[in-house]
Amino acid sequence: MKNFRPEVLEEYCKNVLTASGVDEGCARTVARSLLDAELTGVSTHGVSRMGIYLQRLNAGLVSRENRICIVRESPSAVVIDAGNTLGAPSARFAMETCIRKAAETGCCFATVRNSNHFGTAAFYTRMAAERGMVGFACTNLTGKIAPYGSAEPFMGTDPISVAAPSETIPLVLDMTPSVVALGKLILAQKLGQPIPLGWALDREGNPTTDPAEGRKGSLIPIGGPKGSGLAIMVEVLSGVLSGAGCGPHLHDLYEFDAPQGVGHFLGAIDVSHFLDPAAFRSGLSQMVREIKGLRKAPGAEEILLPGERAARSAAAKQETGIDLPDPVYEELAELGRPYGLTL
Template sequence: MKISAESERQFLEDVFKAQKFNQKDGALLADTLVDADLRGISSHGIQRLAWYTSMIKEHTLEPEQQPKILKETPTSLLVDANKSMGQIASAFTMNKLIEKTKKLGVSLGVIRNSNHFGTAGYYSRMACKEGLIGISTTNTRPLVVPTNSLEAFLGSNALAFTFPADPHPFVFDGATAVVSSGKIQVLAKKGEQIPGDWAVDENRNVLHDAKTVEDNLSKIAFSEDRPGGGVLTLGGQKEVNSNYKGFGNSLIIELLTGILAQGSLSADTNTGKHDFSQFFMTIDPSLFGDLDVLKANVTEMFNRIRNLKHLPGTKIMIPGDREYKHYDENLIQGISIDDTTADELQKIGEKYHVTVPTEEASNLE
């Protein structure tokens, strides 16, 4: 079914209120999920609500707790998320960094004891709205098999980078693995096959059945006795396709998050504190030249790339183009909800006595 963005937002805010998040935090959480769905990133949208709800039940996250600053300098910030939702600690940190960077040109922050934070691009775009370059990263559950490994150790370890441009910012937002686990979850819910070589079994044989892979990833991510297999690094199955470069990218994120924050490695987030770590950086590009000139130059570069000769029936898109296109379309057409997620929302609505949005109630044209 399809629902409107506003009906999704209202439902989420009502659920988060019932779960004891304060109004400001509930509105932020709802906005991050609606924003992901509007941009066509359904892996990080409302389909995550059931998981968030289970984390509250297990006390992996505590809705009423707030992030705390552990150490601060004019250009840096170390934050304890204090088991609050990752989005809450991340937005708190990014807002602080934006203030610092407007004064001194550059700043960076690290968060420990956090949780899933939604899409990395959400926070980088916060910086870009203020004319700044934004960088956002996180480690995750253990999902990714290093080059030649038979077992998972790394997280999907997302990276987002934004740069001011027209008609919209440059936004690269993606896992440093070949894919995020959320995309496999969505395919499994729909009963669909994995279209590419994304995941392997305990013998490093490629798997294409999304339900089989999702079941295995759940065991890897949430149990102490982990089976083999997992998601591949960028570059896929073989070293000849440079999968060691994807491995290296994932390790960089691990160093900037779990190691720098002195939190858990992705490999260890399935036991103990179940904590994620995040890293953020903001840079004022006007340190190096007039912002309008820089924006004009980067916009010209992107337009030259978009207009290169290309394969018939294809289109060259700059990172961010697709998501902004989806955003505009989905505002009008509505957000698609798969049947499994719709059933999950129905159960959550009944549990918290919240009205679940329906296609008929969404007033879509």
């Protein structure tokens, strides 16, 4: 295990990407999104993803240029073609556009097509919350979740995030419709660790503790039909509405047959168009205090709200640094050697 200052890791990732030929602005956004994941305790979407991003870039499956463009727009809606640009810059551009337009109209939503893996959805919704707005983000991926009652996967592990500003830290929901994100299986496989029963099924539909078999099979949706229904609705917004396509019509991040072609759906709601921002923050803070003041369940040490654990993690790691497991460190260090970069 090795420890690094967050800014050191971020700069290294940015330098590796730019040295490989990636547009500097895109490289900085990707590095920032990866470090944000590390800081907030979502290491499955952190710097361990650098390897697959570089592999896809080197295979010509992702554009090193910034090809993001607006295809169509109205006062409260934007259609964006990512042009096979890296996912994080595409989603960030979409959210920044929504924030700007929502300030004028009250709300704005954007679809993005021809994109790639964008990291954690909360990275984008917190952008809106930091501007006093409610943010929404979701994305689809190739089929990994079996619809309720099906023996084979169709929907991806499609994450959903909503963030709202408060007087202190924002409330941030970031979840997948599956029991765990696919990234946890990927990281477990990389570290040579088993996964708990109840996370995934193998190709025959049997429970498995082998992350490799789980990746070949399907992930289990939360709450049966409820998680299945959430994933289907994300496919509607990110896949059908964007024109990107759904589930099995997309391409896997870890297969090298074609660009991913995934879609995103992001939006911002300007609180000031609905309610005085101070009143909104005060009302939200009162709700938080009342929830925190409820009687705790037996065995519970604390009542946690969405985003609270992530905020604490980020604050702590800014002070103590980020620990990287040896396999992740070694892979990351190897990525920089062709360019004379050291970590």
